[in-house]
Amino acid sequence: MNNLNLQSEVRKLKKQRDALILAHNYQNDEVQDIADHVGDSFALSRLAAETSHNVIVFCGVHFMAESAAVLSPDKTVLLPAPDAGCPLAETAKPETVKIWKKKHPHAATVAYINSSAAVKAESDICCTSANAVKIVRSLENEEVIFLPDQNLGTYVAAQIPEKTIHLWPGSCLTHHKVKAGEVTELKNLHPEAETLVHPECRPEVLALADFTGSTAQIMERVGKSKASSFIIGTEMGVIHGLKKKYPDKQFFLLSKKLVCVDMKKITLRKIVSSLREMKPVISVPEPVCSRAGLALERMMNR
Ligand code: CIZ
Numbered sequence: 243m244n245n246l247n248l249q250s251e252v253r254k255l256k257k258q259r260d261a262l263i264l265a266h267n268y269q270n271d272e273v274q275d276i277a278d279h280v281g282d283s284f285a286l287s288r289l290a291a292e293t294s295h296n297v298i299v300f301c302g303v304h305f306m307a308e309s310a311a312v313l314s315p316d317k318t319v320l321l322p323a324p325d326a327g328c329p330l331a332e333t334a335k336p337e338t339v340k341i342w343k344k345k346h347p348h349a350a351t352v353a354y355i356n357s358s359a360a361v362k363a364e365s366d367i368c369c370t371s372a373n374a375v376k377i378v379r380s381l382e383n384e385e386v387i388f389l390p391d392q393n394l395g396t397y398v399a400a401q402i403p404e405k406t407i408h409l410w411p412g413s414c415l416t417h418h419k420v421k422a423g424e425v426t427e428l429k430n431l432h433p434e435a436e437t438l439v440h441p442e443c444r445p446e447v448l449a450l451a452d453f454t455g456s457t458a459q460i461m462e463r464v465g466k467s468k469a470s471s472f473i474i475g476t477e478m479g480v481i482h483g484l485k486k487k488y489p490d491k492q493f494f495l496l497s498k499k500l501v502c503v504d505m506k507k508i509t510l511r512k513i514v515s516s517l518r519e520m521k522p523v524i525s526v527p528e529p530v531c532s533r534a535g536l537a538l539e540r541m542m543n544r
Pocket of ligand 1: 355370455457
């Protein structure tokens with residue numbers, strides 16, 4: 243079957259199963275094109291929590307499907323590629339979080355959305371790259387354990403110098419690969435372009451950018467900016483959405499390394515199989531589900 247046939251098969255099965263297809267901004271182009279909604283994990287989690295569909299096909303990585311399952315425990319959440327993990331999320335284990343909490347008893351524990359449900363369950367509140375600064379600032383605690391992304395944590399700490407932030411030594415393999423030299427080189431090639439980067443990049447990369455933000459904030463910035471060309475410092479999937487939304491603007495990917503291999507494991511073929519067989523189902527057992535749900539809801543209510 244070619245992509246067109248696969249897409250029409252997905253549409254047919256989606257109706258039969260009463261399914262909602264959610265795709266992260268980092269997904270393959272053809273997966274984004276078939277989705278009901280494309281967005282960041284925060285927006286997609288909200289949609290998962292509010293939907294009336296019985297089935298959610300989550301085109302993203304494991305922790306995202308887990309968040310959808312936590313927020314919609316009465317729905318069936320399918321992850322078409324069960325091996326689509328997140329090496330960053332895997333750097334944090336609940337047992338180690340418990341040790342850090344004992345070591346820093348006055349600190350609030352803030353779990354970036356890129357963490358397992360078991361780690362969220364050990365945390366006071368979650369955050370995303372879009373709201374991390376706001377969430378940490380809103381806490382009464384002067385001390386914070388921020389996990390698992392040290393680059394995002396460093397970015398947050400720089401904006402809130404009055405707090406002591408204990409940084410987990412994890413990083414996103416994709417964003418962390420980008421080096422400052424690549425930014426300088428591309429800026430020299432396109433001096434008119436605005437450079438927009440994700441806070442999971444190294445601090446020295448952020449220092450060279452015109453704007454730092456989550457995928458949704460990068461997309462919003464392109465819409466507001468008077469510039470007509472942009473250097474994009476986040477996973478390459480975002481460029482597809484940007485080109486669709488802003489066909490008159492020009493985009494340059496900051497580095498060829500900005501490819502998340504786990505996100506790309508979701509294919510149309512796997513979505514078809516998943517909807518036909520109604521598996522693999524992602525569910526989160528109690529008491530982890532309720533405790534992780536609390537941390538997510540605290541974030542959503544701020
Ligand atoms: O929050 C998300 O979905 C992630 C992982 C990145 C972003 O900026 O959208």
